[in-house]
Amino acid sequence: MGDPLDQKDLIHLPFLKEAQQFLGDFASPLDTFLTTPLGERVVTRAYARVAMAVRKGRSDQGRTLSRATTDALGIRIEIASFVLARIIVSCVKDRSLIERLCRYEAQLAYEALVEGSEKTRDLVAERIGFVPIKGSVPVVMYIEAVAGLREDRWRLVNREVEGGLVALTKSEADELMRERIRVMLTQQLPLSVPDTVCRYLEPITTDLLAMVKASILEEFGEIEEGFFPPCIKAIIDALAVGTNITHPGRFALTAFCHTIGMATTGIIELFSRAPDFSYDRTIYQVEHITGRGGTEYSPPSCATMRTHGLCVKPDPLCTKVNFPIRYYSVKKKSHLPREGGETSQGSPST
Template sequence: MDIVLDRKELIKYPFLKESQQLARRHVESLEEFLTSSPGALALERAKERVIAALTSKREFGDENTQNLKPEFEIASYALARILVSCIGDRSLIDRLARYEAERASFFLATEDPEIRRFVAWSIGISATTATLPVTDYVELVPHLRDRRWRLVNRDVQQGGVNLAPGEIDELIRERIRVILVDQLPLRVPSGICERLDAVTKEIVALQQEQILEQFGEIKEEAFPPCINALIQAITSGANLTHMGRFAITSFLHTVGMNTTGIAEIFARAPDFDLDMTMYQVEHISGRGGTEYTPPSCATMRTFGLCANRDKDCERVNHPLSYYRLRKNIKKKRS
């Protein structure tokens, strides 16, 4: 499409190639840029982007960008991607991608129709269509949890999926999210990550603080029966399936246990191998790009990992919900 976005429009959609080209014309060397005054401002703005993603802040219209030229505001987007790549936590990567997709969607909602069509076209979607080919639709919706997105619940005619008003906007947002998450983590030189160490440590500390606020101190006695069963299996020397290892590791990681603590759980096994365990734990915890979110109760049942169900299991649909419930019950009793 033959449309030229001005610099103020480009900062709304920093993932566009036109936006990135603008930033590259003003940032030739990342190392030199980080030592400059604009680079320091852009890094501070990048930290704000990651923290906003982490804290679910969604006040997009109130972003503090007045001190940055458009090209440096776009550079802050690139630096935010570098920060989460240096940290290497999959959940943080997912949150940043979701934040940036929601940010773009916020601006698109009130955008000039021509610009809106251009942004959608740039990511491979027609913003004016009320129907999507089945193949395109299936590619877009696998991570959308609402049952209405399942193909069996859609009106399909002549190879096309009919969309209700507003649904194309949701699919555009999801397409942006998927594109961004698929691009991460970036391969960042170790020297750059070392230079950004102070900022990444600040972000990680905030992330850990949030986990503590959400789940509190780790209480093994509040673990759901399925997780306790997996721990028991480890202790008895049973060989866990990949899904079993993934379930227990992702659960423990989510409730705030560090890799050393998780490895200590696996150390209860008679045939414990430290090097192999640390590799698997770090990989499942997100460093290898594996999905971070622990499996739901339905998934646990599917893989035969739902064990020793009790009355509290009937009240929840996720092991994390069980953990919160039991901790709240114990807190009230104490």
């Protein structure tokens, strides 16, 4: 395992094997532990972790708390709360909640690494198998690391490649470490949790699921196909008349619909409009794109849509956005009723 990490660092890196070793049998057997006063503290912290993940880190209360925790008991409570947070989202069985937690945990680790010592950063890089040498990584490692990132700056054609190595700045390497942690965590979930534990946690899981649904509604509102951008409408129209949709087109439609909160069944319903619809093939593709394989793919940018010939009949709003998802969000907001019942169809500031 190489040099040991400082015990305090384990608070921010609870996913590492040595954090789990440090935890030992602190919380076992779990169903009994949860009912103890210490167990209740862990439940409270685990709930806070997941709730903050749902709010997309809008509160840094958790980090402040965990940074103040330096004694062995406090460190164990933090690590146990990470474990329990994973158990909670596994009981909920909502992919979007799992993805939010993994993204949040990866972000916490990233912030600790950026602020921490070089030595800690190098030790963690070793543990997660992402070790740039003199600021570069082999192309194969790079491609794997950016597989879930959609920003154009990560595309290999936009990178400096020499001798089979891709050059990275330090901050880019940090971002890729965060991504690596996110993917690792996502691939491990959901866990198989005994029914008795899920039942005990039910009041919490019900509350968190409602929180997720409310946050998607807050961000995108009810799904309204009428506000879909021309490119996405064109894909849906093409499906309906039986045109063969390319893989990038299927990907764009699925990732777009997943991001605005459409359930897998809703996405499959869209694909079912195609005359050659195959349930098994569609569910496989949809689950792969929406993260069941461990990587949650973001919807493509307008630039990527153009590259694949998917930018169809752009309208005036298109000149103001760089992402189809942004088009939808802006258009929806511009049609929100103002006080007095009118809609606010002014020019969006994008």
